[in-house]
Amino acid sequence: MISSDVIRGYNDTMILYLLLNEPSYGYEISKRIRELTDEKYIMKETTLYSAFKRMESNGFIEAFSGSETNGKPRTYYKITDAGRSYYKEKCEEWEITREVIEKFIVKENFHEYN
């Protein structure tokens, strides 16, 4: 399981990705992240819902209430144009980030460094 400090800065991106094709809501997004990553990353509830609030006030997503229920009423979120464009930026940034970090990573089988 990955520490979220590492993912931090990409939590929003992950959520936006799952909203690209259709609106969704907290509980579902949470489940989809768990599934997509084979439980390697589980976004905490509070992280998720505070990301919603943040992105809503940033204008990246918009809330609306859904009608279907089986449990407490859901709040759905829809990605906005600003959200798509932010998502795109983050994807481009990712390439650079990855290259940067990998300059400092030694892959496999390094033993004798003394």
Place this chain on the structure above:
Amino acid sequence: MISSDVIRGYNDTMILYLLLNEPSYGYEISKRIRELTDEKYIMKETTLYSAFKRMESNGFIEAFSGSETNGKPRTYYKITDAGRSYYKEKCEEWEITREVIEKFIVKENFHEYN
């Protein structure tokens, strides 16, 4: 230039990498990161020095004073065994992190999503 929120969680790893083969000090590490990444990532002074403090108290590095100077006396840091082992863990973790994040990244040329 990359936002440090993204790198967060790997700042310590980057510093440890630069200490693997020889002790070093703040100013030099800062410069080497700038150079190695072609200015794509510049670690802020305060980030760097607070990372030193943190890693020292975690037992990942040890401080000692250098003799050579051309300016204010330097504080050198040397990586410990615990530091090497933490570094190795982070390298292994990186592979997983990368895979996780990339499940949520769409590469290049995505236009029509509506």
Place this chain on the structure above:
DNA sequence: ATAATTACTTTATCAGATGAAGTACGACAG
């Protein structure tokens, strides 16, 4: 009834990044 599941909220706390500002030392130009 009540337990389980779904779904979300509130509050408080913490770690780590960062800006602003300052200190300390040596080298070197005028």
Place this chain on the structure above:
DNA sequence: CTGTCGTACTTCATCTGATAAAGTAATTAT
């Protein structure tokens, strides 16, 4: 011998985002 530049580090205050703890609200299953 004074001032500035570059090196090297420190202190302090603030902010963002993650997270733990706890609670609320609605529906379905037992």
